[in-house]
Amino acid sequence: MLPKEENELLCLTGPGTPMGRMMRRFWMPALLSWELPDPDCPPVRIRLMNEDLVAFRDSTGRAGLVGAHCPHRGAGLFFGRNEEEGLRCVYHGWKFDLTGQCVDMPNEPVESNFKSKIKTTAYPCEERGGVVWTYMGPPELKPGLPELEWGLVPEKQRHASKRIQECNWLQALEGGIDSSHISFLHGGLPPTREKSGDPDPISAGYEYRRRDKSPHFELIDTDYGLLIGARRNADEENYYWRITQWIFPWYTMIPPFGGGGIGGHAWVPIDDVNCWVWSFSWHPTQPFSDDQLTEMQRGSGIHGEVIPGTFNLKANLRNDFLIDREEQRQHSFTGIKGISQQDCAMQETMGPMFDRTKEHLGSSDTAIIGTRRRLLAAVGAHEEGIDPPALDAESYRVRSFSTLLPKGVPFDQGAAEGLKAQPGVFIASA
């Protein structure tokens, strides 16, 4: 149960909100690089943190992000001409460069030099890992680009996707740090009934998660956020530990499912009732096969299948996630196909912005409680001028990991090597 005031403090991220202010201290994934395929290609509309923006790639190939409306009289810059190192409004020809500076104003007398006084909203962009990143905070406080491992490995070793989810960012994030739900939502029938729908039918981990559905949680505060250990019974000597991270402000990581790579998410606010769900799969040392890449592009695993030309799931709230009730009765716990779709169904049906005065949390929600606590503390401190955690780009060099550990061994110590993002080294999860 969270008081209304704390819920709003965590959920609202528009300009002028405390959480919005703190989040703007971080780089965020804004677009997939392929959305801006060429220099001077058509601009793309994008909403981030309650701000309407237009992305474009200028004549030299650099990506930029400017306010959606021309500062002259407000016409939509999406309809602008992207030409000669700037985006030109077609209403009166005003042109803006990547920094938002007006560099041409052909409808005004040259001698007035009015253009030098006009600068529109613009956010710096960088590209890494096939993603256009942007920074919406105070320029003088811009940190380094977060060194998430998937962004640093060669192209063949990673896949990134994004989709729109119609709910507030926090309830989406909370699904991402919830090691409890995977025993149910992503595979909860006994093996004799379960035909499909399990992400990882062959691993020992699946069997442990199936047999012990009430994991014991242990949290460790770190400089980047939380290290979350979910402990399940394995055998007489060992526990099965599923260890995940929450990294400020919106990143989560999950251990590999079966033969796939490591997985990660970013849950980035579009506005108060919509968010971008970014999904990342990567292998630290080996390229994916072409078949694996094709499958991921088609939406397998944590990458949901979207309606072509959109970032909306094919199975979505408007079609009840294509639930198959007979399948649910006979073979699958949910009757909904796909991990993303299952997660989305739960997170969206909580409502556009979940009212946490109505929740009833148990011990399985330990990580969620811990994450909120850290977020609230950091937002409060940030309002008093203290930097949030995880501004150091290197603090993102971690991996999720699952493993068997002898009883009595602290999970962070026993799993230490598996949790580091060491270039050229990969330790397989259990």
Added chain:
Amino acid sequence: MLPKEENELLCLTGPGTPMGRMMRRFWMPALLSWELPDPDCPPVRIRLMNEDLVAFRDSTGRAGLVGAHCPHRGAGLFFGRNEEEGLRCVYHGWKFDLTGQCVDMPNEPVESNFKSKIKTTAYPCEERGGVVWTYMGPPELKPGLPELEWGLVPEKQRHASKRIQECNWLQALEGGIDSSHISFLHGGLPPTREKSGDPDPISAGYEYRRRDKSPHFELIDTDYGLLIGARRNADEENYYWRITQWIFPWYTMIPPFGGGGIGGHAWVPIDDVNCWVWSFSWHPTQPFSDDQLTEMQRGSGIHGEVIPGTFNLKANLRNDFLIDREEQRQHSFTGIKGISQQDCAMQETMGPMFDRTKEHLGSSDTAIIGTRRRLLAAVGAHEEGIDPPALDAESYRVRSFSTLLPKGVPFDQGAAEGLKAQPGVFIASA
């Protein structure tokens, strides 16, 4: 003309409103039994009185109604598994029985017994007359199920349907107690011009209603609500009386049209700007023919034809009720086919929640004025702890009736036998 405050007092029925509190003292029709065809069938979403609910039929065949969201973290229970005498949320496996009690919580340690502390919103249900009824009020004050005659006759002697109407419940109810409009909306052209659209072209009653379009109204306060006599001139010695009831809080009855059965409605709030229009046809002593039942299922008479798989009229506000202007000019008063559709057109075009400060009532609105007066009095009294009328289940044992009576005979006395719901006895209307 009703002051704004009184209008809102009558119209608003959500939790915490005075009218909402009083209405929750009564059983209400919630679903058609066939919407929950089998034990453990898929759950059904339903909105009632501004509350989002999920209906299900458990393994033993009993119907239940619970809050739409899991009390744990708010996921939609509509996507739940209906199995083994309970509805199980697919997010973390919490399971609820018909009473709302959490009976399984597999993601928490058994020893915590957390499940015993979790109870979700649940409303008791009973079935009668092919309808699932629910009671949303204080458990200790639950009355008996209203003994409306259509719910007590054999299945072949009745037909029940429901449809969604996009307006506040009260303006819908007011249409149901308005004996004046039937001379116009449901048949207002002289016989030479009227080709179709009259519900009852062969009865004498139709002719009386056509000839005398400004009936004189007399109201009698009863223990269940109002007995409403609409008096029209018939011949030198007799008046034609059309006698209808309004029964607390939302029931209306109408005499048979032609060979059809007696009719009734319930106008039940979905929320402040939508309501369920329930329609009931029944014959006290004889089964309908298969043809008659088929016709009613297809939407004839007071049962409107809906878009298959929905409860929305085919002819609706979005398609201007398929009005045929040439038909209206030549043959029909409205150009709209069907009694339900004609009523719906008038009631919905009053706006989502009619602003009664703008109305101008005449003597033909006597019954409407009387109904509001009773409702306001009952709501005021209820707020002071006084039970509303019609909690006695037997008070619903009445029938509407139309008849010729000699001038000077009080209508409630002259028509007394026709107005009683006597098992095995049926007196035909004029």
Added chain:
Amino acid sequence: MLPKEENELLCLTGPGTPMGRMMRRFWMPALLSWELPDPDCPPVRIRLMNEDLVAFRDSTGRAGLVGAHCPHRGAGLFFGRNEEEGLRCVYHGWKFDLTGQCVDMPNEPVESNFKSKIKTTAYPCEERGGVVWTYMGPPELKPGLPELEWGLVPEKQRHASKRIQECNWLQALEGGIDSSHISFLHGGLPPTREKSGDPDPISAGYEYRRRDKSPHFELIDTDYGLLIGARRNADEENYYWRITQWIFPWYTMIPPFGGGGIGGHAWVPIDDVNCWVWSFSWHPTQPFSDDQLTEMQRGSGIHGEVIPGTFNLKANLRNDFLIDREEQRQHSFTGIKGISQQDCAMQETMGPMFDRTKEHLGSSDTAIIGTRRRLLAAVGAHEEGIDPPALDAESYRVRSFSTLLPKGVPFDQGAAEGLKAQPGVFIASA
């Protein structure tokens, strides 16, 4: 930059607003006469100035405009029977004449004479130029119908159209008085790149506007509003003047493009976030050819192509105005076809009601600044009982005009003859 209060004062036109009160002192175009083709034809719904109305043509052929809801209990009069010199509500048969007087009330006893006390909202209508005009102000203050030239010439010499635009009226009007944007939005590529999309590729005026994109503006206050001179360099001795008018409260005029007629617009509020864009083309002395009339009916020039049966542009906000990015890159400044569509794209993407605290006006916005100044002054004066300008019907007898004038000649004097709407006389623009 306009303060929020002044922006709202200018934009809001509902009943009870200062601008709404002042605007209601003027006749306004309400419907195209062909929307009401015959006596007793079906009624037509129309929203004007935040009021929902129903237009009808009575048995004698006169047009009328009444409130959308029956004053009895609010049912929609759109579904009414238009018959025998009045519109009859089909709920209870109440009938209203053109003045709004209830002239029949068949559901009430004749002796009560209740009908004489019931009068619904009704606005007087007149027809001129193929348009139904209405006056929504105080009856005693009704002025003469504005003598706009297009309304006075023979039918073959004019064409009028209307379309819905989804934005506040003022930002639409501002586009109409903005002589600066036509160098860009309606034709901004050098001739070698420009293949199509220019309204007037053969005129000398086009060449002047293309070469000098930063016109110097001069405003002259007149008894009807503003005379706006946009001066561009032509040759050593001459300036090219494009002279347009803004006439209280919502009319703009533009000089002929090429061989077409003179053009004009009215930007009439539907509600706060929608407006009617009326477009008028006329030739003072010559009939249009049948081909020209057909082209205009199909939406050429300032008349946009609408979805048949609607007043919505085919190319609209929902389909990104069918922008062709390759066309925009190669041949056209905007990639959007059609002057109306180009204007609409700019005006609608400013948002439903543009927030003028965010604008940055330059010298090219001189006419817009002047118009707002006059409107604000007139609204303020009107609130103190002073009549607005342009109530004199003759003040509308003006034409827009473009011409070369020797440097040093004041434009209003040099162009005086071209700016008068003199019957039988036409001076061609440059």
